[in-house]
Amino acid sequence: MVVNKNVVFDVVGTLAGYERFFEAIDNTLGDRLRKEGIKPKVFGFLWTEVASREYTYQSMSGSYTPGNKTFPALFYRILWQCGIENPREFANDKDLAAIMEGHSDMRMRDGAAECVKKLRDAGFTVWGLTMDNRETVAGYFERSGIDMPRENLHSCDSTGIGKPDPRAYQPLLERLSKEGGTPWFAAAHQWDSTAARRTGYKGAYCTVFEGIALPDIFGEMEVVAETLPEMADKIIAMSN
Structure with a gap:
């Protein structure tokens, strides 16, 4: 596999x-x-x-x-x-x-840097797909001391199609699927994770923002976690 x-x-x-x-x-x-x-x-x-x-x-x-x-x-x-x-x-x-x-001037959450480091240490490449302005979001990473290459940070502004439209997720999904396997999509908005999952990603959801998972509405996910580092650990474990 x-x-x-x-x-x-x-x-x-x-x-x-x-x-x-x-x-x-x-x-x-x-x-x-x-x-x-x-x-x-x-x-x-x-x-x-x-x-x-x-x-x-x-x-x-x-x-x-x-x-x-x-x-x-x-x-x-x-x-x-x-x-x-x-x-x-x-x-x-x-x-x-x-x-x-x-x-x-928003900053990264507690545990965000640890989450990204865990994934990168395990051999994962980390990407971003945002509905917000790309340069503004890049500043969030910079001020928090998290390296995020500009080429790995994508905004819906570039396509003019906003999430959760399936077409917003597809370009990056197609790019990352070329060598086989299924990439992950991770979010603290359950509507976002489930929309990406229906498009073809594996879904990871963190309750750090919304507090309560609602599988009866949004469906099941491969990963559900209470914290960002825990989400990284579960993604790594399921990929080994």
Whole structure:
């Protein structure tokens, strides 16, 4: 049996955590949000989730809009949807700029560097497939001291097709499958892992972001782990 030693990671939310982004929201709008009964982290989570949905729907409808354009454009709408009647009186573009600076300064999760090292030490090549801007995401790796060759980091922006469309996963899958075997796709978004798995990858899912695996909805995975290093260990074990 040919063992394919390639692992493709989702990056934002999987290897990179949202802590810097949530901190920027709290530092900029925290007191104002709490007065309205809105937890800053919940606001940030809602914003990221709605942005992912709108990005995906735009892609599905044939009007791909890059994530770095979609995300800030939704700021005032999310405030309104949280019950802020006059969002542009509640916050301003300076607030948005401060928050987006935190978003651009996100760092890798605890255990991300160990996860990547374990896989590379075991002979795996690590790749990234992100819905976000390639250069912004490359900065997350650089600031966290994790070497990620630019040629191994791919963005949906290059094809204009967003995940979880099967066509977003296929180009890299085809490239990495040429020598035989099946590459892995690893994510902390279960919808992402299962979509890649249906496209032809082996699926690895880490609950570090979503907390609870839902196999009744998303199906079974080859690997499910609570931490990134544990996920690496299980991928290695299943490939030996």
